[in-house]
Amino acid sequence: MKAIAYEQSGLPIDDARALFDTDLPAPQPGARDLRVQVKAISVNPVDTKVRAGGETNGPRVLGWDVAGVVESVGPEVTLFKPGDEVFYAGSIIRPGCYSELHLVDERIVGRKPASLGFADSAALPLTSITAWELLFDRLGVPEQGGEGDVLLIVGAAGGVGSILTQLARQLTKMTVVGTASRPETHDWVRQLGAHHVIDHHQPLAAQLENLGINQVTHVASLTHTDSHYAQLVEVLAPQGKLGLIDDPATLDATPLKRKAISLHWELMFTRSMFETDDMIKQHELLNRVAALLDEGTLSTTLGQHFGTINADNLKRAHALIESGKARGKLVLEGF
Known part of the structure; x- marks a missing residue:
């Protein structure tokens, strides 16, 4: 063959x-x-x-x-x-x-x-399984639940982000905020159903505040977690949930303690x-x-x-x- x-x-x-x-x-x-x-x-x-x-x-x-x-x-x-x-x-x-x-x-x-x-x-297949398991199994969001919660998807224009954005918008009641860095990927994420799109190359907290969002309850970090980690801890609400799929060289969980943020790693394999x-x-x-x-x-x-x-x-x-x-x-x- x-x-x-x-x-x-x-x-x-x-x-x-x-x-x-x-x-x-x-x-x-x-x-x-x-x-x-x-x-x-x-x-x-x-x-x-x-x-x-x-x-x-x-x-x-x-x-x-x-x-x-x-x-x-x-x-x-x-x-x-x-x-x-x-x-x-x-x-x-x-x-x-x-x-x-x-x-x-x-x-x-x-x-x-x-x-x-x-x-x-x-x-x-791979991205659907990853996104589904991350959202529903790891982060524990119930289908048709999450009213009042805010999900921040870092890297929403990629493969996993493209299906996760749809699943969160269509099957939950969460407010979905996706990140993207170029005009064409901003448009893509909006088309997929995100309520808001922000730029992960700019400070996240300020952009969220401009949207009237002071904190998020859930984060799905799909890429460059090590680069965004401090900002993700900053914008997460106390007792929030951080899920990731990438491979940061190191990940110190200590900064999560003060807010009692839970950490969830997804691998579809x-x-x-x-x-x-x-x-x-x-x-x-x-x-x-x-x-x-x-x-x-x-x-x-x-x-x-x-x-x-x-x-x-x-x-x-x-x-x-x-x-x-x-x-x-x-x-x-x-x-």
Whole structure:
């Protein structure tokens, strides 16, 4: 099967060996695996981070966002059958989806939204799971709850921010404030439903005060948490909640004590890495997201289509992710 891989980590993306086209043996499904014919994929910051530092013995395939068709199933599969159209994010401890065929445990797979094509669908799984788990599981916001609360989303124009903004606006009663730094990303975040948009390159407290918001009850810090940390503590209300998904070099929790702020870290790969008892919740929430998309409550977060799935196009997508200027999700489709 066709695949795109790397063999040496840490190479700049313009190096010919950073990602290359290759042929690999078709994988064989395990007991609860689906073997999926990959139709479209999207690129996430985790792809670039693993490429930068992920160890490999031979060709390693990246990629954790798929929309495709079930080609075959393992002997214990009960949720899907060959021919089903699916979308999912996969497991970080298994080979990725930059390949024509891909294996995935059925418990972390959802049905593809019927109203969307493969490219639009591929933009959604990883970020939808991350945003859903962060908002409802980690920060503990109840659906249709949060009246009177204010959610500040730092990095609202990115992949996770684009779906989190929609979920918070459509499924809660919170006031949603997103941050973005350029006119086009300000417009994007407003279109997604944020009540207000501010600039994370400017002092946050002053901008919030100009909106009549003296403090926020919840923060979802999606990028550069270490740069904004002191300001986030400042604007959070006593007994507020701080959630994050990025990887600051250090994070001293001591400043949170005075306000009794709780800290919540989200990693959507945790359930699949540890095969937790509630692993199937990712199947359930992806099906819920598909239903919300089909009824028009949510919309795809596809930002740019980068063409067919090959090394050259993936290198362009990685470069844009690494620049920090991506808006929404970057998608590739077909081999």
